[in-house]
Amino acid sequence: MSVDHTYLAQLRKDLSSKSAIIPALNELSEMANDTASVEDSAFIEVCHRAFTVLNTRFSATAYWQAGLELFLNVQFTCGEAGVSLPECNEWVSRALEESDEDAKARAKERMRASVRSKPGNP
Structure with missing residues (x-):
């Protein structure tokens, strides 16, 4: 699928709008x-x-948590590609660093799952 520029x-x-940044990040x-x-x-x-x-x-936590999802997806997709x-x-x-403890725990579990799912990893 190509990217619609x-x-x-x-x-x-939308990243510059307080009311639109989270939907844009999502x-x-x-x-x-x-x-x-990617x-x-x-x-x-x-x-x-x-x-x-x-x-x-x-810089509020809610914004960073939406950003964390974006950055993790970019990181994983770049790695796969x-x-x-x-x-x-x-x-x-x-x-x-900027996310709350629940978001950190979810992200770390997601990272561990990603490493385990790669060929050659137990």
């Missing part, structure tokens, strides 16, 4: 499950923008 531009714009998170998205430079640029916005404008995106590790680490 018009829709992506709207989501990028939609980006869904898109991040698709290899075509291979698209415009999608990755919007993910960079999301990280910047979370660091500079909307063989796409190198080293800054994604920083995004996940920062989002984990």
Whole structure:
């Protein structure tokens, strides 16, 4: 599936709105499950923008938790697709720092499950 750049531009714009950022992050998170998205430079640029916005404008836990889902999905999909995106590790680490304990526990369990599901891991 190819990335709709018009829709992506709207989501990028929504990242600047307090009332629209969480739905935008959730939609980006869904898109991040698709290899075509993580291979698209415009999608990755919007993910960079999301990280910047979370660091500079909307730093409440709820925003970071939505960002954590996005960044984890990007990280996992990049790994599966063989796409190198080293800054994604920083995004996940920062989002984990800012998320509540329940979100941290869910994310860590998800990371463990991902490692276990890779071929060659018990």
